[in-house]
Amino acid sequence: MSESDDKCYISEMKKNVYIHTFGCQMNIHDSEKMLGILEQEGFTETGDPNDAELIIFNTCSIRQKAEQKFYSELGRIKAFKKKRPRVQIAVAGCIAQQEGKNILRKAPHVSFIFGPQNIHALKDFVSGKIVSTALEDNPEIEKTDLPAKRVDGVRAWVTIMYGCNNFCSFCIVPYTRGRERSRPTDKILAEVKELAARGYKEITLLGQNVNSYRSNSNFPELLKILNRVGGIERIRFVTSHPRDLSEELIAVMGDLPRVCEHIHLPLQSGSNKILRLMNRGYSFEEYIQKVSKLRNKIPNISITTDIIAGFPGETDDDHMLTIEALKKIEFDGIFAFKFSPRPGTKAGGMENQLSDGLKSMRLIQILELQDKITEHKNKLLEGTFQEILLEGESEADRKKLTGRTRTNKIVNIPWIEIKKGALISVEITKGRKHSLEGKLLVQDLKGAVDKKGKI
Ligand code: SAM
Numbered sequence: 001m002s003e004s005d006d007k008c009y010i011s012e013m014k015k016n017v018y019i020h021t022f023g024c025q026m027n028i029h030d031s032e033k034m035l036g037i038l039e040q041e042g043f044t045e046t047g048d049p050n051d052a053e054l055i056i057f058n059t060c061s062i063r064q065k066a067e068q069k070f071y072s073e074l075g076r077i078k079a080f081k082k083k084r085p086r087v088q089i090a091v092a093g094c095i096a097q098q099e100g101k102n103i104l105r106k107a108p109h110v111s112f113i114f115g116p117q118n119i120h121a122l123k124d125f126v127s128g129k130i131v132s133t134a135l136e137d138n139p140e141i142e143k144t145d146l147p148a149k150r151v152d153g154v155r156a157w158v159t160i161m162y163g164c165n166n167f168c169s170f171c172i173v174p175y176t177r178g179r180e181r182s183r184p185t186d187k188i189l190a191e192v193k194e195l196a197a198r199g200y201k202e203i204t205l206l207g208q209n210v211n212s213y214r215s216n217s218n219f220p221e222l223l224k225i226l227n228r229v230g231g232i233e234r235i236r237f238v239t240s241h242p243r244d245l246s247e248e249l250i251a252v253m254g255d256l257p258r259v260c261e262h263i264h265l266p267l268q269s270g271s272n273k274i275l276r277l278m279n280r281g282y283s284f285e286e287y288i289q290k291v292s293k294l295r296n297k298i299p300n301i302s303i304t305t306d307i308i309a310g311f312p313g314e315t316d317d318d319h320m321l322t323i324e325a326l327k328k329i330e331f332d333g334i335f336a337f338k339f340s341p342r343p344g345t346k347a348g349g350m351e352n353q354l355s356d357g358l359k360s361m362r363l364i365q366i367l368e369l370q371d372k373i374t375e376h377k378n379k380l381l382e383g384t385f386q387e388i389l390l391e392g393e394s395e396a397d398r399k400k401l402t403g404r405t406r407t408n409k410i411v412n413i414p415w416i417e418i419k420k421g422a423l424i425s426v427e428i429t430k431g432r433k434h435s436l437e438g439k440l441l442v443q444d445l446k447g448a449v450d451k452k453g454k455i
């Protein structure tokens with residue numbers, strides 16, 4: 001089968017696309033953008049790869065595990081491609097950016113490859129261009145408002161900036177996503193207004209370091225502008241770099257009614273020695289000061305974080321400082337990872353790498369401690385009343401509905417006929433390790449009842 005036969009096939013037959021997304025929220029939203037572009041090219045999304053003419057792997061290289069998962073999927077699809085040679089296989093995302101043509105050498109069954117900064121040109125790729133991972137500042141991507149096909153219907157993600165300038169010594173993002181570029185404020189505002197008009201209730205602003213957003217406005221100013229968009233009830237953002245969390249932002253978070261009482265503020269380690277080696281640009285003391293300021297201004301704020309276990313050179317004492325930090329701060333939740341050496345990063349090349357066994361042991365200690373803290377904090381919410389935004393049926397239990405508090409905690413309530421996207425008041429009946437149970441307060445159903453009066 002020649003490439004031009006493939007092209008012919010893609011343009012003439014029904015066109016289904018299956019996207020397998022690996023990794024973070026940024027990637028999930030990139031997949032939404034790919035779907036938006038492909039829909040304009042006549043593609044329909046399918047949840048079944050057997051039904052697809054185009055299969056896209058949107059990859060993540062933040063840790064080796066995500067990379068391994070992708071390569072094993074790519075190997076598995078080889079036999080599938082043999083049986084169905086006309087199916088196009090594409091590799092997108094950070095591994096595509098990093099590896100470029102090397103992927104074609106390892107996996108000749110791949111049809112085309114494109115990096116995160118080249119999504120806007122996807123329609124050219126489906127018609128034949130093979131590799132596009134140019135990392136030089138790409139003016140196109142800022143100018144183009146990509147037509148995302150959002151999957152949720154209630155909550156939407158909005159990119160406010162691309163790339164990162166920080167070069168934390170462990171992190172591959174600056175190499176795969178390039179330097180920091182902020183989207184113009186008016187474009188973001190237009191996108192949010194359109195989302196509000198389409199019935200979205202919640203937006204999450206996306207960037208690797210939203211606190212350094214700089215365009216026609218800075219980040220606190222952007223929040224003030226978006227807070228005025230009628231219909232959007234909740235505004236969230238990820239991720240905040242602790243070094244750049246300003247007093248102005250803390251004040252604005254406390255004052256703006258639509259900005260939720262939650263911040264994800266990655267600490268990474270409780271040891272100043274390790275924070276320095278990580279090139280994070282803050283000390284533990286500075287971090288904890290910012291936590292105090294946040295809690296003073298917004299007493300019910302929930303604070304979540306990222307922790308890396310077993311950074312090169314991390315001693316038992318350094319690890320214990322992280323354990324102490326978790327006890328002292330009592331985060332509402334954490335994401336913790338074993339350090340994963342990434343090729344080309346400073347920490348990836350450090351000599352004093354820890355064994356996998358030691359990293360695993362430290363990770364387990366961190367997670368076990370945090371589980372107890374999270375459960376304890378969730379139990380404190382029993383008997384309180386919380387506003388939740390309903391996201392739909394719980395995937396784990398179809399007899400339940402699920403939603404989130406403003407503090408981003410998952411609450412499950414018994415199933416009732418009520419529309420997705422309703423903001424309802426619930427009483428928390430049980431605090432668990434990873435979620436809360438609640439019951440609906442019938443007298444507070446105003447606004448939750450749909451037009452036919454069903455609750
Ligand atoms: N920009 C965000 C920040 O600086 O807070 C983080 C973005 S990164 C995609 C998400 C998390 O992945 C990081 O906070 C870090 O904990 C983790 N991470 C990144 N590189 C890693 C590595 N090489 N090994 C283990 N975890 C890593």
Ligand code: SF4
Pocket residue numbers: 164165166167168171172173174208209241
């Ligand atoms: Fe990676 Fe650091 Fe940038 Fe976050 S701030 S994306 S951890 S380099």
